[in-house]
Amino acid sequence: MPTQRDIHFTADNIQLTGTLHLPNTPQPPFVIGCHGLLANRNSPKQIALAEALNQLGIAYFRFDHRGCGDSQGQFETDHLLETRCSDLYHAIQTMQSHPRTGKLAGLFGSSFGGTVILATAANHPIPRIASYAAPITSSAIKKQTIKEIQTSNSLPTHETPTYAFDITNKLHKISNILIMHGDQDEIVPLSQAKTIYDKAQQPKQLIIHKNGDHRMTNPTHQKNFIQTCPKWFTQIKAEPTQ
Secondary structure (H helix, E strand, O other): OOEEEEEEEEEOOEEEEEEEEEOOOOOOOEEEEEOOOOOOOOOHHHHHHHHHHHHOOOEEEEEOOOOOOOOOOOOOOOOHHHHHHHHHHHHHHHHHOOOOOOOEEEEEEEOHHHHHHHHHHHHOOOOOEEEEOOOOEHHHOOHHHHHHHHOOOOOOOOOOOOOOOEOHHHHHHOOOEEEEEEOOOOOOOHHHHHHHHHHOOOOEEEEEEOOOOOOOOOHHHHHHHHHHHHHHOOOOOOOOOO
């Protein structure tokens, strides 16, 4: 039977918390998941993905970035992408040295978590990555997201978020990528996914959810995600664009 255990690790002297889902397999390969901007590791997508991967004999590690969920530290907006990439890098190191896990199989990221895994994969060798609704430039994000940050309890009310980023010039370094996006995403436009696909190297695959929103609320899209994404981490070649 698959098991779960909480794991604490540090990044830049900040204690972070994650949950490791282990299949009943000795030293399985593992996938690490990154949550969105104002989310945490307990998103339904990540939990469902963990369960599906365990059925394929792959471990899954989902963790809270600094200032989120059960992790320590402050929710930072200055250098946000840089600090979250550091969190992920230390999560990878933690899993690579864990006695119950084998080699890194890939990364999954949703929304800004997708941005984080894309930026990380451009600088480090990652076997496979899968992103959902990932923005590649902050200027494309709908303004309501900025308002959510300004009213978030994570920030003093007088602070103005400055989390500008643009990873467009890094995308040509990325390959082995599955890109998923809803064509009615109200926060991150579909054009962001198309740019990722155009600039990334093969193998690559783009899946567009018709009438799909940012949170993937449609059960049909959820089913497609949980059927397609886990298999991506075990496939050798990408399928044609859908």
